[in-house]
Amino acid sequence: MQADDAHYLKRTVKTGSIDVHPTEKALVVHYEVEATILGEKSGALHEERKCQKIIKLRSLDVHTDVSALARKVVEECELIHPSKLAEVEHLLFYLQNRKKPGNKKEKKEKKLVKPRELTPFEGMEIDEEANINKVDDYVELLYEDIPEKIRGSTLILHLARNPDNLEELLHNETALGALARVLREDWKQSVELATTIVYVFFCFSSFSQFHGLITHYRIGALCMNIIEHELKKYDVWQEELQKKRNAYDDDPDNQSLKREHEKALKKYHGHLVKQEQLLRVGLYLLLNLSEDTRTELKMRNKNIVHLLVKTLERENEELLVLVVSFLKKLSIYLENKNDMAEVDTIEKLARLVPCDHDDLLNVTLRLLLNLSFDTSLRSKMVQVGLLPKLTALLGNETHKQIAMCILYHISVDDRFKSMFAYTDCIPQLMQMLFEHDEERIDTELISFCINLAANKRNAQLMCKGNGLKMLMKRALKFKDPLLMKMIRNISQHDDPIKELFIDYMGDLAAQIGPEEEEELVIECLGTLANLTLPDLNWELLLKEYNLVPYLKDHLKPGSAEDDLILEVVILIGTVSMDNSCAAMLAKSGIIPTLIDLLNAQQEDDEFVCQIIYVFYQMVFRQATRDVIVKDTQVPAYLIDLMHDKNVEIRKVCDNTLDIIAEYDEEWAKKIQSEKFRWHNSQWLEMMESRQMDDAEPYLYGDEPDPLEQPDLFYSTDGMMASEQGLDFYSEFHTQNGDTEDEHDFNAVNGSDGRPPTAYGFRPDEQFYQEHGSTR
Numbered sequence: 001m002q003a004d005d006a007h008y009l010k011r012t013v014k015t016g017s018i019d020v021h022p023t024e025k026a027l028v029v030h031y032e033v034e035a036t037i038l039g040e041k042s043g044a045l046h047e048e049r050k051c052q053k054i055i056k057l058r059s060l061d062v063h064t065d066v067s068a069l070a071r072k073v074v075e076e077c078e079l080i081h082p083s084k085l086a087e088v089e090h091l092l093f094y095l096q097n098r099k100k101p102g103n104k105k106e107k108k109e110k111k112l113v114k115p116r117e118l119t120p121f122e123g124m125e126i127d128e129e130a131n132i133n134k135v136d137d138y139v140e141l142l143y144e145d146i147p148e149k150i151r152g153s154t155l156i157l158h159l160a161r162n163p164d165n166l167e168e169l170l171h172n173e174t175a176l177g178a179l180a181r182v183l184r185e186d187w188k189q190s191v192e193l194a195t196t197i198v199y200v201f202f203c204f205s206s207f208s209q210f211h212g213l214i215t216h217y218r219i220g221a222l223c224m225n226i227i228e229h230e231l232k233k234y235d236v237w238q239e240e241l242q243k244k245r246n247a248y249d250d251d252p253d254n255q256s257l258k259r260e261h262e263k264a265l266k267k268y269h270g271h272l273v274k275q276e277q278l279l280r281v282g283l284y285l286l287l288n289l290s291e292d293t294r295t296e297l298k299m300r301n302k303n304i305v306h307l308l309v310k311t312l313e314r315e316n317e318e319l320l321v322l323v324v325s326f327l328k329k330l331s332i333y334l335e336n337k338n339d340m341a342e343v344d345t346i347e348k349l350a351r352l353v354p355c356d357h358d359d360l361l362n363v364t365l366r367l368l369l370n371l372s373f374d375t376s377l378r379s380k381m382v383q384v385g386l387l388p389k390l391t392a393l394l395g396n397e398t399h400k401q402i403a404m405c406i407l408y409h410i411s412v413d414d415r416f417k418s419m420f421a422y423t424d425c426i427p428q429l430m431q432m433l434f435e436h437d438e439e440r441i442d443t444e445l446i447s448f449c450i451n452l453a454a455n456k457r458n459a460q461l462m463c464k465g466n467g468l469k470m471l472m473k474r475a476l477k478f479k480d481p482l483l484m485k486m487i488r489n490i491s492q493h494d495d496p497i498k499e500l501f502i503d504y505m506g507d508l509a510a511q512i513g514p515e516e517e518e519e520l521v522i523e524c525l526g527t528l529a530n531l532t533l534p535d536l537n538w539e540l541l542l543k544e545y546n547l548v549p550y551l552k553d554h555l556k557p558g559s560a561e562d563d564l565i566l567e568v569v570i571l572i573g574t575v576s577m578d579n580s581c582a583a584m585l586a587k588s589g590i591i592p593t594l595i596d597l598l599n600a601q602q603e604d605d606e607f608v609c610q611i612i613y614v615f616y617q618m619v620f621r622q623a624t625r626d627v628i629v630k631d632t633q634v635p636a637y638l639i640d641l642m643h644d645k646n647v648e649i650r651k652v653c654d655n656t657l658d659i660i661a662e663y664d665e666e667w668a669k670k671i672q673s674e675k676f677r678w679h680n681s682q683w684l685e686m687m688e689s690r691q692m693d694d695a696e697p698y699l700y701g702d703e704p705d706p707l708e709q710p711d712l713f714y715s716t717d718g719m720m721a722s723e724q725g726l727d728f729y730s731e732f733h734t735q736n737g738d739t740e741d742e743h744d745f746n747a748v749n750g751s752d753g754r755p756p757t758a759y760g761f762r763p764d765e766q767f768y769q770e771h772g773s774t775r
Contacts, residue, residue, distance in 0.1 A: 027055040130158035142178045153196040160203040180217040195278040205288035223282040305339040312348040317357045331370040346380040365402040372409040391423040408448040417455035426461040446482045453489035484523035491530040509545040525567035529574045538575040555593045557600035569610045576617035583623040616656040
């Protein structure tokens with residue numbers, strides 16, 4: 001019996017709650033209908049239905065009189081009792097002030113596909129309008145042949161695409177059970193039938209509260225099987241088409257082969273369109289279900305990543321947007337990211353950059369950004385040629401930000417920094433810096449520039465023309481510590497770059513003071529400390545800007561942050577290369593302060609190494625050597641640090657002590673004695689251990705004759721008394737990198753006559769870089 005033909009004996013309407021529409025400017029009135037209907041044999045049938053009425057309010061805007069509109073709604077809608085006037089007014093006020101959806105950019109990022117937006121059935125319309133009251137008739141069609149099954153499922157689909165019908169369909173277990181059964185049994189027989197039924201369940205998957213229904217009928221697992229099967233069919237089609245193409249290529253004059261190839265190609269494209277419709281709706285359904293992490297884990301166990309990456313070979317842009325979006329969602333978990341690393345994900349994504357489809361390009365870049373946190377995948381991006389492609393996108397306002405974030409991650413790796421010099425990246429970045437209107441530069445931009453400035457070739461390009469002048473002008477004008485950090489990285493490179501900074505030494509020194517921001521002062525100190533150039537007049541600079549009191553005050557433990565104190569120490573090491581400057585610092589009483597700092601920071605290897613390097617510079621010079629050796633306890637501290645566990649600290653101490661021993665006989669004896677004492681203690685410890693091992697066989701028998709054991713001790717004059725001890729002494733020295741000859745003082749000088757750093761190099765940036773300094 002159809003609704004239009006029903007004869008009501010009795011009909012009662014019960015009003016329910018009133019709510020706002022989730023997306024439109026409308027009120028939703030819920031009500032129940034209880035009816036007694038005259039049946040086919042004049043019998044009375046009782047029926048109850050839950051219904052809702054939507055009252056659209058197209059005229060509602062910020063200027064609407066809510067009170068007047070509420071009265072009008074109550075008067076015209078019989079389902080709303082006048083007593084609910086205040087409630088209606090409150091709901092209208094909420095609708096009037098409800099925020100609109102986010103901007104277009106946010107929509108693109110958070111866009112969820114609605115059933116009405118997914119239309120894979122163009123040209124498959126039906127010739128009748130679906131009616132919710134005829135669902136049972138549609139279900140009966142599902143028991144017929146394939147064409148009838150397609151028609152029945154299509155009619156149900158037209159109902160399911162209206163969200164208002166989903167709840168009623170949900171309660172029709174017969175219809176849903178029949179759809180699930182037909183899909184499970186006949187999906188291989190008809191792509192159209194499988195697509196239609198999967199689409200019905202996709203409509204339910206768009207709402208989280210219906211996911212339990214899809215799980216109940218195991219539609220997700222079935223979709224995985226369907227997608228896997230279709231991808232295998234695609235490979236078979238490709239092979240068959242390739243065979244026909246090869247046959248035609250071998251005999252291009254054969255018209256029969258040509259017709260066969262054209263026919264096969266046309267058939268292939270027809271199959272491809274239908275298959276991609278099925279893949280698209282099936283993957284959308286799985287994407288919706290993956291909101292539950294447990295369901296996503298099940299998909300991962302069924303190798304969803306491999307299926308998605310395989311689908312990246314397609315050309316259908318809408319399908320690719322879906323696949324890349326799905327991969328992006330999965331990529332936030334380590335296991336899924338590792339799965340992507342095992343297959344050719346980066347290679348297949350690289351062909352999509354760039355592309356004409358903005359949404360596809362955007363989501364592809366976002367996926368690459370997620371994957372770029374992995375070192376091996378970053379390396380793969382460079383190998384497949386993504387670096388110049390991403391650099392080209394810096395000129396695209398829509399995709400510039402994401403491309404820059406990916407490039408920043410690539411620039412973290414020292415292996416790839418130099419490659420940026422062979423693109424147009426540096427000029428674009430410099431232009432962005434100079435054209436930036438705001439006081440503080442965007443974090444992504446300046447961080448990227450800081451990384452690139454650590455490479456010498458990049459730094460040269462940055463300084464090209466008036467580059468350095470413009471950078472210094474902006475950094476000093478806005479007191480920008482991050483921009484100054486970039487300048488500091490540029491200053492660490494050797495000539496001719498360092499020479500460019502001579503003109504700005506005064507500007508940098510002027511920023512060093514208690515009134516300036518500490519982060520800016522740290523970068524200015526570091527930049528000056530990098531300028532290890534010969535013949536610089538450091539003494540004049542220190543006097544003109546009265547820096548010695550500042551340096552001395554900020555050497556005291558606790559006087560400032562450790563980063564600032566360390567930069568002060570490093571700068572002192574640099575300026576001590578100047579004889580007159582070293583003498584001035586020594587007379588200022590800075591050495592005892594350094595010793596106090598050494599005691600306070602003795603657990604910090606970097607502090608210890610840099611302080612000892614200052615001592616090395618001062619010992620190397622005649623003007624300050626006597627002060628260090630005779631008036632301080634620096635040699636004693638150096639002797640204590642001779643055997644530090646840090647190799648670099650030991651090297652600095654050895655070089656410094658060798659110079660002291662060369663010029664002071666008393667300290668030379670103490671140093672030699674300490675070396676012998678140290679070697680003896682190590683040797684004795686080893687020999688005692690051997691004795692214990694040798695004594696084990698005699699624990700329950702006769703002990704060996706002690707007269708047969710060699711003498712284990714050194715004589716007081718440092719000569720070893722046994723041949724065995726001599727062999728061990730030689731072996732011990734060899735293992736520790738020592739030589740039996742006295743250290744030649746001239747060997748510690750660089751090729752230009754200047755002393756090396758603790759690493760055996762001249763006191764340039766390589767010393768600080770290898771030691772781990774922030775320089």
